[in-house]
Amino acid sequence: MAARSVAGADMSGDDRLRVRRPVRVRALATAAALTLVAPMAACASGDDGGVPTINLYYPPEENFQQVVDRCNAEANGRYRIANRVLPREADEQRVQMVRRLAAEDTGMDVLGLDVTWTQEFAGANWILEWTGQDRAEAEEGTLEGPLDTARYEDKLYAAPKHTNVQLLWYRKDLVPEPPASWDEMISTAQRLKEEGQPYQVLATGAQYEGLVVLYNSLVASAGGNILNADGTESVVDEGAVRALEALRHLATSGVTSPSFSNATEDPMRLEFQAGNGAFQINWPFVYPAMQEANPELAENVAWARVPGVESGTPSRMTIGGINLAVSRFSPHPEESFAAAKCLRNAENQKFSAINDGVPPTIERVFDDPEMDEAYPMKDAILATLREPAVRPLTPAYQSISTVTSAILSPPAAIDPQATADELRDAVADALDSKGVLP
Amino acid sequence: MSERTSKLSINATPAGADVTADEADPRTGGQHATVPAQRANRRRRPPLSENKRAERKLGWLLCAPAALVMVAVTGYPILYSVWLSLQRFDLRFPDEREFVGLENYITVLTNEFWWTAFGVTMLITVVTVAVELVLGMGLALVMHRTLVGRGIVRTAALIPYGIVTVVAAFSWRYAWTPGTGYLANLFSDGAPLTERASSLAIIMLAEIWKTTPFMALLLMAGLALVPEDLLKAASTDGATGWQRFTKVMLPVMKPAILVALLFRTLDAFRVFDNIYVLTSGANETSSVSMIAYNNLIRGLNLGIGSTMSVLIFITVAIIAFIFVKLFGTAAPGSDDGERR
Numbered sequence: 170m171a172a173r174s175v176a177g178a179d180m181s182g183d184d185r186l187r188v189r190r191p192v193r194v195r196a197l198a199t200a201a202a203l204t205l206v207a208p209m210a211a212c213a214s215g216d217d218g219g220v221p222t223i224n225l226y227y228p229p230e231e232n233f234q235q236v237v238d239r240c241n242a243e244a245n246g247r248y249r250i251a252n253r254v255l256p257r258e259a260d261e262q263r264v265q266m267v268r269r270l271a272a273e274d275t276g277m278d279v280l281g282l283d284v285t286w287t288q289e290f291a292g293a294n295w296i297l298e299w300t301g302q303d304r305a306e307a308e309e310g311t312l313e314g315p316l317d318t319a320r321y322e323d324k325l326y327a328a329p330k331h332t333n334v335q336l337l338w339y340r341k342d343l344v345p346e347p348p349a350s351w352d353e354m355i356s357t358a359q360r361l362k363e364e365g366q367p368y369q370v371l372a373t374g375a376q377y378e379g380l381v382v383l384y385n386s387l388v389a390s391a392g393g394n395i396l397n398a399d400g401t402e403s404v405v406d407e408g409a410v411r412a413l414e415a416l417r418h419l420a421t422s423g424v425t426s427p428s429f430s431n432a433t434e435d436p437m438r439l440e441f442q443a444g445n446g447a448f449q450i451n452w453p454f455v456y457p458a459m460q461e462a463n464p465e466l467a468e469n470v471a472w473a474r475v476p477g478v479e480s481g482t483p484s485r486m487t488i489g490g491i492n493l494a495v496s497r498f499s500p501h502p503e504e505s506f507a508a509a510k511c512l513r514n515a516e517n518q519k520f521s522a523i524n525d526g527v528p529p530t531i532e533r534v535f536d537d538p539e540m541d542e543a544y545p546m547k548d549a550i551l552a553t554l555r556e557p558a559v560r561p562l563t564p565a566y567q568s569i570s571t572v573t574s575a576i577l578s579p580p581a582a583i584d585p586q587a588t589a590d591e592l593r594d595a596v597a598d599a600l601d602s603k604g605v606l607p
Numbered sequence: 608m609s610e611r612t613s614k615l616s617i618n619a620t621p622a623g624a625d626v627t628a629d630e631a632d633p634r635t636g637g638q639h640a641t642v643p644a645q646r647a648n649r650r651r652r653p654p655l656s657e658n659k660r661a662e663r664k665l666g667w668l669l670c671a672p673a674a675l676v677m678v679a680v681t682g683y684p685i686l687y688s689v690w691l692s693l694q695r696f697d698l699r700f701p702d703e704r705e706f707v708g709l710e711n712y713i714t715v716l717t718n719e720f721w722w723t724a725f726g727v728t729m730l731i732t733v734v735t736v737a738v739e740l741v742l743g744m745g746l747a748l749v750m751h752r753t754l755v756g757r758g759i760v761r762t763a764a765l766i767p768y769g770i771v772t773v774v775a776a777f778s779w780r781y782a783w784t785p786g787t788g789y790l791a792n793l794f795s796d797g798a799p800l801t802e803r804a805s806s807l808a809i810i811m812l813a814e815i816w817k818t819t820p821f822m823a824l825l826l827m828a829g830l831a832l833v834p835e836d837l838l839k840a841a842s843t844d845g846a847t848g849w850q851r852f853t854k855v856m857l858p859v860m861k862p863a864i865l866v867a868l869l870f871r872t873l874d875a876f877r878v879f880d881n882i883y884v885l886t887s888g889a890n891e892t893s894s895v896s897m898i899a900y901n902n903l904i905r906g907l908n909l910g911i912g913s914t915m916s917v918l919i920f921i922t923v924a925i926i927a928f929i930f931v932k933l934f935g936t937a938a939p940g941s942d943d944g945e946r947r
Contacts, residue, residue, distance in 0.1 A: 264904055271698060271907075292699045293907070376889060431801050564699035568906050575720075602697035602908055605718040606901045607893060 221501040223250045223508045226266060227281035228491065229257055232524040239520075240511035248504035250279070250512075259283055259378075263567075270295040270496065278499040279509050282327060282492050284318035284559075285566050288400070291321035292564030296494040299325040303506045310515075314557030315530040319492045321562070327492035330513040331527035334486050334553045335386070336546060337475045338441065338449040338456070343367065347473035350480035351387075351415050354448055358424035361447050370419060371437045371449040374429040376578035381560070381570045382487045383450070384577055387412035389485035389558030391478040395573075395596060400563040403596035405589050413577075413585040415478050420580035430579040442466065450475055452489070453546060454526055472546045474553050485558040490530065528554070561596075568599035571606050685920065691913035698907040711914040720898060721915070727807065728894040732875040735814045739871060740864075742815070743822030750823060751830045768820040776884035779813045783885075803890040810892065813881045818874070822867055829863025830856070861934075869930045873923055895919050 227233060237252045244250075255262040263286055269277060270290070282290060290296045299307055307328035308316060315329035337354075339347055343366055348354035354370060361368035373379030388395060393408015419425060426432060426440055434451060441449040442463050449455065459467045477484040493509040495502055511517070518529035523543045528550055529535065535544075535551050544550065561569055572595040576588060598604040655663070695707045715721050746764055753760045767775070782788040785798050799805035833856050841851050857864070879896040886892045888901065899919060903912030 260905065267698075267907060268904070289699050289907075292701075294701055431798070565697075568908070571901075571906075602695055602700060602703070602910065603714050604906075604908075605715060605720050605898075605911060606906045606908075607720040607723075607888065607891070607898065 220246055221248050221504050223248050223278045223499075223501060223505050224253055224276055225250050225279045225281070225508070225512070226253050226255055226277050227279075228255050228259075228262055230521070230525050230527070233521065235524075236512055236517045236520060239517065240508060243511060244508070248501065248508055250508050255281070266290075270498070273498050275498045275500055277496045278501060278505040279512070280494045280496055281330065282494050284315070284329075284332075284488065284490050284492055285570070287319050287327050287492050287494065288321045288562050289564040289567060290494060291324075291326040295497055296326050297497055297499075297502055297506075299328065299506070303510065306510055307513075310531050310533055312530055312532050312554050312557075314488050314554055314559060315490060315492075317559050317562065318488065318490070321564075327494040328509055328513050329530035330491045330493050331518065331521060332488050332490035332530045332554060333452055333528055334488050334550055334557065335382070335450050335452055335475060336472045336486075336549050336553065338451060338470055338472050340367065340447050340469055341471040342469040343447050347471070348448075348476045350476050351390075351478050352418065353480065354476050355419060355422050355424055358447055359422060362424060367445055367447050368424055369426045369440070369446040369448075370424050371426055371432065371441055371446045371451070372419065372429070373434060373437065373450075374420065374425065374432045374578075374580050376430075376574045377433060378570055378574065379433055380574045380577055380580070382489070384412060384416060384573065385487045385560050386475065386484065386558055387415050387478060389487070390475075390482070391415070392482070395569070395592075396561045396563060396600075400561060401600065403593050403600060405593035405596065409592070410585050410589045411478060413583050413588050416577070416580050417583040417585065420583070430581070453528070453544070453550065456546065457526065472549050474549055483556060484553075485556055486553050487560055488554065488557045490527070563600065565599045565602070565604070568604045568606060569596050572596070572599055572604055575607050688913040688916050688920075691909050692917045694910050696909040696913075698909060707910070711910050712918075715911060715914050715918065720893075721895075723891050724893045724895050724898040727892060728876060728878065728896075730807070731811055731814065731878055731894065732872060735811050735818070735875050736868060736871050738811075738815050739819050739822045740868065742819045743826050743867070746819060746823035747826035747830055750827055764823060765820045767817050768824075770817075772817060772880040773884055775817055776813060776881045779809065779881075780885050783809055800886055801890065803892060806886045806890055806892045810878075810881050810885055813885065814875065814878060817881075818871065822871055825867035825870070826860070826863060829860035829867070832863065833859045865930065865934045868934075869927065872926055872930070876923060876926065877919070895922075 225237065234252055237250050241249055255265060263283070266277070266280055266282075270293070280290070280296065282296075287296075291298075304325050307319075307325060311329055312332065315332045316325070319325055319327040319329055337347060343361060344357055348357055358368045358370050373383050385395070388409045391408040391411040393406050393410070393412055394404050395409055396402065397404050420429060426437075426445065428436070432440075437446075437449060437451060438455045438458060440446055441451075441455070442459050444463075444466060456467070456470070456472070459470060475484040475486055493513055495505040495509060499505050513530070515529075515531045515534050518531055519534050519537055519539065521527050522529045522534065523539060526543075528544070532551075534540065535547055540547055560566060563569065573592060576592050576595060577583065595604060692711055693706060693708060694704060695710070696704050750757075750761050750764060780800065782790040783798075783800050785791045791799060799809060837855055837859070838851055841855050846854065877896050878894045879900070882888060882892060882894050882897050883900075888894075888897045893901070895915065896919065899912055899915035902908050902915060906912065
């Protein structure tokens with residue numbers, strides 16, 4: 170502004186002045202322009218006196234800043250991680266990253282991706298493959314299930330930071346031994362109901378990702394598949410039909426909560442905490458929450474692996490968690506890989522596991538004695554994690570999930586064979602980019 | 608989006624209203640002698656002088672840059688989305704991008720999700736616009752006739768329209784959430800936003816609450832055009848209040864009503880924010896804009912998403928066309944003008 174008005178005055182001035190003035194005017198204009206541009210340049214390159222800034226986009230996690238600080242100290246001036254916290258809702262996290270990556274935004278370096286987005290981002294060519302030493306370090310000692318979620322077309326595209334898995338939480342005062350199969354769990358609940366005891370089986374039945382997680386676990390437990398091994402074709406086989414039967418059985422046997430078709434994780438936890446449930450299939454966060462909110466009830470709660478669909482065959486539960494990936498548009502890929510490795514190293518995984526309740530992906534971290542107190546259920550978690558189920562590994566997962574939850578909802582209305590046929594076609598359409606999302 | 612068009616439409620009203628004044632006047636027996644003269648002028652069009660022509664040329668030149676920018680800003684995205692809609696273009700499968708002709712249109716037009724959303728959108732459009740018209744007319748009459756505290760009445764009536772839609776939608780959402788909300792506990796024991804019928808009712812209620820003032824504002828502009836003398840004459844001739852309303856006010860206001868209806872219909876057809884906040888499309892409450900957003904932004908399927916955008920664009924164009932064709936020629940002024 171200032172520079173412009175000076176220049177304007179100059180133009181209306183006489184010729185003699187014009188000869189002398191431009192130098193000063195130009196200097197002023199240059200100075201003004203520089204002061205305007207300088208911060209932008211700094212912002213664009215992210216350089217601060219030669220130390221590259223690594224922009225980390227990560228979902229909210231209470232004590233994660235401490236991990237970032239530790240890595241910054243360890244980096245010793247090689248890079249500086251700036252922790253940009255993503256929105257709380259998973260959908261909004263994904264939409265923000267997707268929108269910016271589609272526009273080739275260079276302001277994102279390391280991305281905290283939900284395990285189900287990794288193939289999508291890799292398929293879209295938005296994240297870099299992990300190779301050589303980086304890959305070896307990311308794979309070393311890491312559980313196979315979480316690693317599977319980070320692979321696409323046999324290449325590694327991310328490093329698993331933490332994982333998670335659902336367990337069966339049951340009232341040991343009502344049910345001394347955990348049920349051996351899905352049907353036994355339901356019949357036990359029916360018996361409790363007749364006896365007038367708390368009987369509900371709480372599971373995620375609302376039309377959202379949680380229902381897909383439940384269904385995917387049942388499919389894997391029944392030995393079925395939704396996609397072929399390469400993730401390129403829709404199969405929805407016998408096991409998937411069997412899983413539909415199991416889901417309908419639960420929904421129609423009168424043992425679910427009245428709000429089963431709207432149940433999501435947290436309301437479910439509250440319902441169990443209030444003493445209405447005998448069984449709950451939920452993530453480990455419910456345990457510390459219950460110890461705080463209802464310590465008396467927590468005394469009577471035990472945990473086990475979720476029962477399998479057939480008795481004798483253990484269940485395979487769907488794993489969740491976060492993978493760290495490096496954006497293709499990052500100006501500092503080398504430092505980004507180093508930062509990602511630091512954020513997920515064994516020591517930091519232990520810190521996050523204890524302070525933020527996110528189970529580690531590096532197996533030996535579970536053996537650490539400090540883990541015992543924070544994870545009394547760690548054996549059940551580890552046993553489940555060693556035989557996990559992963560959600561369909563395809564870039565089209567988001568679409569598959571949306572149509573699957575729509576088709577399965579409400580679970581009481583499932584007609585196993587017909588629903589399976591509908592699902593098979595819808596999944597095939599999603600893989601061909603023909604799937605219309607509701 | 609809707610805010611912007613709404614502002615445009617406010618600007619557009621006086622222009623439409625001017626025409627009304629012109630054409631309604633002959634019915635009053637040529638109150639202003641200048642009016643027929645103007646009309647005659649318009650018909651004859653004497654040749655322009657050299658000076659006038661140069662001036663007009665300059666005028667065109669001066670507004671050309673702005674017009675060109677407008678065409679580029681609106682034309683390019685429209686053409687680009689038409690182009691996208693003819694391809695298989697999924698950001699997740701960049702290698703599979705190919706030209707598929709009208710295949711995406713077949714996919715969308717044979718899909719039940721699309722038609723459900725279309726039905727929902729139509730229902731919301733018809734119900735909200737009808738209710739808004741009635742309520743808006745009442746509010747306009749009140750605002751027009753208020754003698755005391757005119758400013759306060761008008762300001763109070765316009766408050767809902769001044770609140771950002773998303774903010775208002777959030778307050779509706781919390782009001783209808785059991786536990787935190789006063790309305791949910793008052794009217795039901797369940798969670799009304801988890802069932803389809805009640806969700807749709809709440810979405811429509813939020814829409815009506817929000818845009819009735821806008822409707823009233825447009826209609827009030829129409830009311831201002833009804834000459835007092837005409838109403839007095841009618842009442843001297845023994846017309847009842849209702850007759851004055853239907854036989855005098857409505858015909859004179861018709862073009863203003865048409866403008867209000869057109870803008871509200873187009874706006875309502877593109878309903879997005881309220882649904883996004885209140886239900887995010889759960890339980891089959893998605894509108895067409897919502898489903899297009901889901902496929903474009905969440906699904907990253909540019910082909911299918913653009914197809915939906917183009918279909919919405921076409922539907923909106925058809926609605927506008929129908930309005931202008933059917934109701935445009937039925938405007939009272941033109942009819943009567945022909946007969947005399």
